[in-house]
Amino acid sequence: MDFKTVVFNAARDGNLTRLKAYLHSWRSADELNMFVGAKVGGATPLVIACRNGHYDVAEYLIERCKADIEQPGSVTFDGETIEGAPPLWCAAAAGHLPLVKLLVRAGANVNSTTRTHSTPLRAACFDGHYDIVKFLVENGADIEIANRHGHTCLMIACYKGHIRIAKYLLSLSADVNRKSVKGNTALHDCAESGSLHILKMLLGHGATMDVDSYGMTPLLAASVTGHTHIVEHLINVEYGLVTRQQRIDALELLGATYVDKRRDMVGALTLWKRAMDDRFPADGVDSEPIPKPKDVPRIEAYDFAVEPSNAQQLEELLADPDAMRMQALVIRERILGPAHPDTSYYVRYRGAVYADAGRFARCRQLWHHALDMQRAVLPPLSPLTQSSLYSFAELFSYMLAERARPPLRGRIIPPVTFEDIDPVFRKALSEINRGMELLDSKLSIDREQTLTTLQRVLVICLHLAALMARLLEEPECTEDVSRKIHKAVYSLVKLDIKVRQGRSALHVACSAESCRGGAARGGAGGAGAAGGAAAGESAACCGALVALMLRLGAAPDARDADGNTPLHLVCKLNPCPADVVRELLNHGAHIDTVNYEGETPEEILKSTQQTLTSIVNPLRYTTLKCLAARTVKNYRLPYRHVVPQCLHSTVITH
Structure with a gap:
């Protein structure tokens, strides 16, 4: 194990005694900086100490070893690798307040970012570390710096349901209607996560019902995710937040979610009845009917399903679960449109369910429709x-x-x-x-x-x-x-x-x-x-396919950027498929062609503890021309003005 790995492991494990023992003997500042700044697995000793919460190790590295407090590294959180994370970001993301304070005292930039433009403040908001959020803001952290997707600290706090942090950011006048790259706002994130308390706070601070790049309002986002309580709050006529048409769409879309996500047919039918009553009110101020669109095409994959136009037709659906499922797909495609990912997702999901039931034709029909939409x-x-x-x-x-x-x-x-x-x-x-x-x-x-x-x-x-x-x-x-x-x-x-x-x-x-x-x-x-x-499992490196491609004119001697022929690549497989090797050789591949590293297929096979003779008889595929070319090459004999021009390529390939 080399010296830098020993230093890194000591920092990772929080073993200050071992770390001091290894670094204390280095008198030269340059040597010390080299080991303290060296990366193992993409991270420096300071980065990994901050990630793991080792305060004493970080303090020693900063104050005694003069480690660079801004040098970023790669760290892993919840199975995801974060590239270019500064030490302060790591400490904030992991929830280590004493380390955050240490780094800020040492002069760390509170607005430094990772490669995806995430700040330490946003990292603390993500996992709900309120004390760190408050400390960073009090020390100059900018609450409006968004990551590369345009997601702000308020957005991520709303999405993760961190009420205290969201309330604190709102008290600092965070922009409630700011949009991400894809057009969603904090209200969208809140509607998707299902936090009614935060939703009410956002509305109280002037949040509006904007649409994202898919044309989705927060109301529709709540309907897609199945958060009934959010939908009910937003469509409450007392608030006047949505139009009658928006309320109808939300109820119908929520019903579709009940069918596909909750498998609640009765609940779905109840929601669709409410939407129908809203379309055709018996009396009242809003008595003008809003019939369903008539120009919606009837789709074969949905069994040419037509949406019911009255309560009786709705009731009849309950006796036919398949018809209910098709209604959910029709409604979702009409309201969300084909561009929304959920539209094709649920079509594919329904197809997969049919496949599980052995109804493969129906599965293919739905999947083709989803693929065509995509x-x-x-x-x-x-x-x-x-x-x-x-x-x-x-x-x-x-x-x-x-x-x-x-x-x-x-x-x-x-x-x-x-x-x-x-x-x-x-x-x-x-x-x-x-x-x-x-x-x-x-x-x-x-x-x-x-x-x-x-x-x-x-x-x-x-x-x-x-x-x-x-x-x-x-x-x-x-x-x-x-x-x-x-x-x-x-x-x-x-x-x-x-x-x-x-x-x-x-x-x-x-x-x-x-x-x-x-x-x-x-x-x-x-x-x-x-x-x-x-x-x-059934198609990879298939001998029948290779044989067919070769018969149809695929070049067996084509070279890639490294000079490998298809035969070279087959020989790298372990085990090497013998039928594919034989097909390539039978269609003109050369057994002794060298790639740009000077390797033949036979030599590559040996490196994987396999032998060519166990697959084919090499002599059967070795011609006199090949032997002559190899002799010229091996003995470096002059050939350019000796052999005909048409044979030069043969010599070169060997």
Whole structure:
């Protein structure tokens, strides 16, 4: 263990005796500064001491060792790594008031920020450390500094439900109507978290019912999250905060939340009846009826459901739970619109529930609708679109895996057909095309990040292609289906796509990235049966897919930015898939091609304790031309004016 690690561990553990023993012998100020300022795991000894609340260690590092009180580091809170956190931020976030006072006395900047522009004050507000909040404000902390998302101290206190801190910030005239980058206010955050007490305080300080970037008011935010008490308070006619139409929308949306989130059909029906009564009042000043919109399209995925227009039709819904669920989806899409994440989330959730019940056709129908909504309103390669595509791949993999097992309690899994996979595959290809167009455009984008997300979508597309390749091996696969599969996969091969590190589709199909899966699982699509088998389990580095891509023209000798061919990448896998190696070699891959590090596939295999001879007979794939090229290369023989120009590339690759 090196010296800086020993010093760091002593600071982390709060072992002042050991720390003094190691640092006391260093007489040179430069040497002392070097060890005190050195980072282990991204954090300095002072940063980690402040994070863990070791006052005596921090005091020693500051006063005796002259540690830099502003030098930031990386620390972890609740499983999340915070980059660029100054010592004061760490102490404030962890709730160590004595350390906060020590650092401020030493001259620490109370408004220093992390890499995401979070201040020590905001960190203290997040976890409800009132005494630290008060101390920082009294020592010059700015209550209006927002993080990179535009979230202020008041917003985070409201969202986390810290009443005392919210009241204190309001007493300092914090801006109650300030908006974040996405347009939400403190009232939105309060409505989402469900704190009625704070909500009343905000309203008392002049908070208004603004809309965010999705057109959501705090009232609708409370309806989406299911906070009935917040909704009831805001729609109370005595306050005059909302219009009649807003009140109706809130009740209808809250009813949809009761169906999908609480599974409370009776409660939902009660709310929808209240909204209906508000639409068609029997008498009173507001007697003008407000009928439901007539131009709302009837959607096949929702069984062409039409919203009831009277109380009798509402009553009839209760006898049909499926109809109630479709009503919830119709209402949510009408009120929130297709761009709101919750709209597609609950469509996907409902589809996953159908998949768990064995109703796979209904699941696919709903998921296609959610995917189409996402692709229509979201930017290319959106994480939400990726998640939807990946859920389809998981679903198909699960169905194929389950069909190979004996039926469980008589449950019959229907076959996965080309007609099931192809529409999803085409939509995935469309996303890849959109991503490539984005890369080719002159728009200002993070090119590396775009290539990363493009690769994720490509991996999903390859998983879907691998599932189709598996269908070719089925005895019932007809010539017509075979032709369609070849045509579909050819459309991917001919794109000649290049992603991170200059890798082709064949490179990715043969790499570890393919084995890890295409996108982070999340959202509603990973529920139950639909999430029971990752797509990577049946599709990663699939020999049938590689063989199909090679037959359709994928280049076996293509090189990435490191000079690796697909064969190099396959040989890095442990265990190495022998069928893929053989397919690459049978289609012209060279067994002795060197990458830019001078490594051959055989040498890479040896580094993973595997041997090429256990997979193939190397002599079968070694030509006289290869041996001659290797001899020229190994003995550094002059060849440029000796062998024909057309053979130069052969010598170079060996």
